[in-house]
Amino acid sequence: MLETNLENLIRPANAATADVLRDQVVPLIDAFRLRQTALGVIPDPTDSDRELLTRIRDQVVAVFGDIGRDVQAQAFADDIADWLDRGLDEKPYFDRSRDAFSRVGDGEAALFVGVTRATNSTTPSGVRLELFFIQRHQSRLLAEVESTYPHDHDVHMDVILLAGSEGFTLGNCLVFFPESVAAHRPIERQSYAVFFFSKFFDIHRTIAAANAGLLLDDPNRFSSSARLDEYLCFQVRSLWGYLHDRAHFSGPWSMADNAVLKMHWFIGVIEEIKVDVKLLLMAREGDVPYFDELFSMILLERVFRYPLEPHPERNFDAGTGIFLFSYLQDRGALEIRGGVIGIDQGGAVEALRALVVDIEALERDSLTPDEYRWNATQMVRRYLVESTVAGDKYALTDEQRILRRHVEHFDAVPPLDFSRTPSA
Structure with a gap:
């Protein structure tokens, strides 16, 4: 087995997108999530809160467009519009963003933005607006084991975390599941499971x-x-x-x-x-x-x-x-x-x-x-x-x-x- 390290596996285009997210989007989300309570709401929201969330929406939609994720862009924009209409002091629901996210192939990148729980992360905990951008990596070792022990219901992705908000980049959060997302409707079946094993x-x-x-x-x-x-x-x-x-x-x-x-x-x-x-x-x-x-x-x-x-x-x-x-x-x-x-x-x-x-x-x-x-x-x-x-x-x-x-x-x-x- 060839020795390597995770940095050498990252595709240049994915690294470039990660730079954009870290520089332009993540600081906005980290500022917004601190305004939220553990339930995801913002008590007594101000015009500044609404303006910040609108900026985040526009930036995120642009990045989704750049990486060819138009369905996710529309889902995120609709979730934000719904929350703004109801009021930021109401619980957020990101069913559309949850359901629009999907697995990707080996070496491909995926982006999620929405209100979710970053399990076992650092404080402040609870459900908050979060972002992660990842590249999937399936090792040769795992591929060999999968061929011997197939898994008919496999929905997992082992990933390299390229960029993220503090819920995912600070502390010990290693997983993301659809049931972690703040939503109206519970899931009936898991369609993905993300593991930040980097x-x-x-x-x-x-x-x-x-x-x-x-x-x-x-x-x-x-x-x-x-x-x-x-x-x-x-x-x-x-x-x-x-x-x-x-x-x-x-x-x-x-x-x-x-x-x-x-x-x-x-x-x-x-x-x-x-x-x-x-x-x-x-x-x-x-x-x-x-x-x-x-x-x-x-x-x-x-x-x-x-x-x-x-x-x-x-x-x-x-x-x-x-x-x-x-x-x-x-x-x-x-x-x-x-x-x-x-x-x-x-x-x-x-x-x-x-x-x-x-x-x-x-x-x-x-x-x-x-x-x-x-x-x-x-x-x-x-x-x-x-x-x-x-x-x-x-x-x-x-x-x-x-x-x-x-x-x-x-x-x-x-x-x-x-x-x-x-x-x-």
Whole structure:
């Protein structure tokens, strides 16, 4: 496999468009999003707010035109017109922009502008006006795995982030889904899923691996994923993303027919763990490469990074990591000794194999959506205890708090900045 880096993959025309967006459009959007609340509205909007949004509309429509996206240009202009007519102190709806966005081919660029949630980004959080401009990249490694393990419902794009507003360029947002967009109508089926894996190299090394190094009894035990170079890290993370999504479309409650049901918080927790374990078992027992790197990557991200997110009691990804931590501890594959964490990889794999068996039995025994929701909630509640705080999905136990022992250290570090294109 030829060694390369992400910067060398960027097409000149896409780099030129990224420069235009960064110079002329992104500053306007970053100024506007600060005027919004977490619900996307602007209380007591002024003429200046309306004028700024109109400038943004004109600039964005021009760029869409330049890159041949006339349908998106019209959709965005109509969404803005509708919001201006109703008033910026009313909730924004960007159904047209959401539905006009689509997947592109390898090496091609895509632009999204609309009010959306940038999950796990830096503050201010919530749904706000955001922009991202990306180039899709499918690595040779992933293409080989796809040929062996085809995915009939594949809608994902692994991308290089070329330009974006602060919600996407500052902090840890790695995903964009249509259900994240502020809209009147919920989606019936996902038609795309965007993964900003050009950001992953820095996030994984400086947060996940760093926190694991502070908490594990052997800091080097699960460091193989953090030792990958930038491009190989992108490729292995792409394997995780592809096989993870493929596993969602298996079992009696396949994502193909139950996308909305899978968004239920407690179903989602066991679903995310299940599909990660299924891909690990496939890698261990089949011909998917980089099992050790995949195992350490998933373990470090879920257990040692996600729980560091602000207010983990309300953060879905944090919930999956804390569930996994406590499950492994309950099964004897993880121990806390002398204030540090020890994990037995072999024991963890076998424990997780048993967990998949239990989850899939739960799915088969759940004959209705209500039964599925109830059974999933009961399983999750074994490890994520109910909170007395309104809005919290669970309460952290004293043992679970070890994962956040060094959170003040990470909070004191400025969020990672991805406002420029990747470099070697």
